[in-house]
Amino acid sequence: MKELELKYGCNPNQKPSKIYVADGSDLPIEVLNGRPGYINFLDAFNGWQLVKELKRATGLPAATSFKHVSPAGAAVGLPLSDTLAKIYWVDDLGELSPLACAYARARGADRMSSFGDFIALSDVCDVSTANIIKREVSDGVIAPGYEPEALEILKSKKRGEYNIIKIDENYTPAPVEHKEVYGITFEQGRNELDINKDSFTDIVTENKELPDSAKIDMAIAMITLKYTQSNSVCYVKNGQAIGIGAGQQSRIHCTRLAGSKADNWLLRQSPKVLGLQFVDGLGRPERDNAIDNYIGEDYMDVLADGAWENIFKVKPEVFTAEEKRAWLDQASDVTLGSDAFFPFADNIDRAKRSGVKYIAEPGGSKRDQLVIDAANKYGMVMAFTGIRLFHH
Numbered sequence: 001m002k003e004l005e006l007k008y009g010c011n012p013n014q015k016p017s018k019i020y021v022a023d024g025s026d027l028p029i030e031v032l033n034g035r036p037g038y039i040n041f042l043d044a045f046n047g048w049q050l051v052k053e054l055k056r057a058t059g060l061p062a063a064t065s066f067k068h069v070s071p072a073g074a075a076v077g078l079p080l081s082d083t084l085a086k087i088y089w090v091d092d093l094g095e096l097s098p099l100a101c102a103y104a105r106a107r108g109a110d111r112m113s114s115f116g117d118f119i120a121l122s123d124v125c126d127v128s129t130a131n132i133i134k135r136e137v138s139d140g141v142i143a144p145g146y147e148p149e150a151l152e153i154l155k156s157k158k159r160g161e162y163n164i165i166k167i168d169e170n171y172t173p174a175p176v177e178h179k180e181v182y183g184i185t186f187e188q189g190r191n192e193l194d195i196n197k198d199s200f201t202d203i204v205t206e207n208k209e210l211p212d213s214a215k216i217d218m219a220i221a222m223i224t225l226k227y228t229q230s231n232s233v234c235y236v237k238n239g240q241a242i243g244i245g246a247g248q249q250s251r252i253h254c255t256r257l258a259g260s261k262a263d264n265w266l267l268r269q270s271p272k273v274l275g276l277q278f279v280d281g282l283g284r285p286e287r288d289n290a291i292d293n294y295i296g297e298d299y300m301d302v303l304a305d306g307a308w309e310n311i312f313k314v315k316p317e318v319f320t321a322e323e324k325r326a327w328l329d330q331a332s333d334v335t336l337g338s339d340a341f342f343p344f345a346d347n348i349d350r351a352k353r354s355g356v357k358y359i360a361e362p363g364g365s366k367r368d369q370l371v372i373d374a375a376n377k378y379g380m381v382m383a384f385t386g387i388r389l390f391h392h
Contacts, residue, residue: 001027002020003027004019005017006019006036007037008038014038017038022174029166029167029168030165030166031165032155032165032166033155033161033162033164034140034158034161034164036163039069040163043139044167045142046069046227047071049227050071051121051122053223054224056194057223058076058197058216058220061098061123062121063129064106065114066118069229070227070232072110072113072114072244073244074106074220075101075103075109075239075240075241076240077099078102078239080105083269087268088105093132096132099123099126103129103132104132105240106119109261110264112288112292113261114136115288116138116139117138119133123143123144124144124145125141125151130150133153134156134157135284138157139163140165141165142166142167151164173190175189175192176190191389193389197212197215197218197219198215199387204363205381205382207376207379207381209381214357216239217335218335218337220240221235221335221360222385224244224337225338225339225391229247229391230247231249231250231251232246232248232258232391233251233336235258235262235356236335237335242261242262242266243261243264243354245257245259245261251340251343255338255342259350262354264292266327267319267327270327273294276294278290278312286311330355331354332355334358335357335359337360337361338360339362339389339390340361340389341361341364341365341371343365345367345370345371348378349374352380356380358383359381360385361383361384362387363386
């Protein structure tokens with residue numbers, strides 16, 4: 001298949017629309033089910049590159065959950081703790097495959113943003129992974145293949161219209177890429193930069209103790225940022241992104257946005273949230289919304305009389321600001337990556353409040369020493385990569 005006609009472009013009024021390879025080669029994909037759209041393919045191809053590189057860097061199966069051409073979550077296939085299985089709503093599925101663990105982590109990092117995602121998987125989709133995807137609200141999936149039973153499970157989604165794409169894992173794109181804006185063609189070399197756990201040798205802080213686990217988390221952060229709309233930063237812990245701030249004009253706003261998402265991920269593991277008793281039959285999206293309100297500033301939206309009865313069996317106590325801060329103060333060993341240098345030390349101050357100990361950023365700012373001094377104040381380990389990872 002050399003080209004695929006699409007229903008429309010980014011919006012229904014943008015017609016005609018199609019995808020093809022400029023040199024006339026066959027497309028490296030096969031649509032096994034559904035009718036993916038323009039934005040679906042943007043998410044699919046960006047997501048596929050991300051998980052392919054994550055697997056190459058870590059040797060582990062990888063998954064990502066994409067929304068609007070940026071990842072809402074990305075992770076590798078490390079086992080889930082009982083707590084993580086519970087907050088990701090997969091504790092009833094028994095033992096999960098490594099690929100299923102990767103997707104549970106990627107989906108679970110920011111479940112509000114992952115609602116209606118497009119999924120990318122580094123490995124052949126197995127039944128364990130398909131069973132997680134089946135129960136989530138999602139637009140589609142791309143993978144290098146599907147087990148027959150897994151494919152049938154996925155085909156049953158969305159009344160048989162779920163988008164399923166198979167990609168040739170050996171496909172190599174041309175080294176120069178093009179895009180058009182306002183009728184004008186832009187050309188650049190593809191960003192083929194290899195990022196792995198050996199990319200972080202230039203440690204500029206007094207503390208130079210960088211364990212292998214943190215190197216892997218740094219690689220996950222930077223590869224995730226490579227496919228995230230800039231400006232962007234990414235918080236990572238134990239093999240998964242826990243907070244991604246994308247497309248902000250100011251880097252401190254990226255750091256705050258991603259930090260608030262990382263905080264939410266941490267708060268969801270607190271006894272007060274784990275102890276919430278939901279009414280029978282409440283769906284996962286409704287539970288996610290309720291938790292997001294409960295741990296946020298708008299908690300009365302779910303605790304007011306006449307509201308909580310529709311959500312909880314027992315009215316929860318208010319999760320006070322002091323209690324939340326006490327829980328977050330226990331956070332540690334979080335990694336933070338940035339797609340460009342931090343221009344001010346306020347980013348480091350904000351990162352500290354979310355338990356950041358390890359930082360990877362390009363360096364190269366006139367204020368680098370101020371940023372290094374701030375990291376030294378907190379005993380952090382910071383590596384300069386010399387690599388900018390803008391993505392537009």
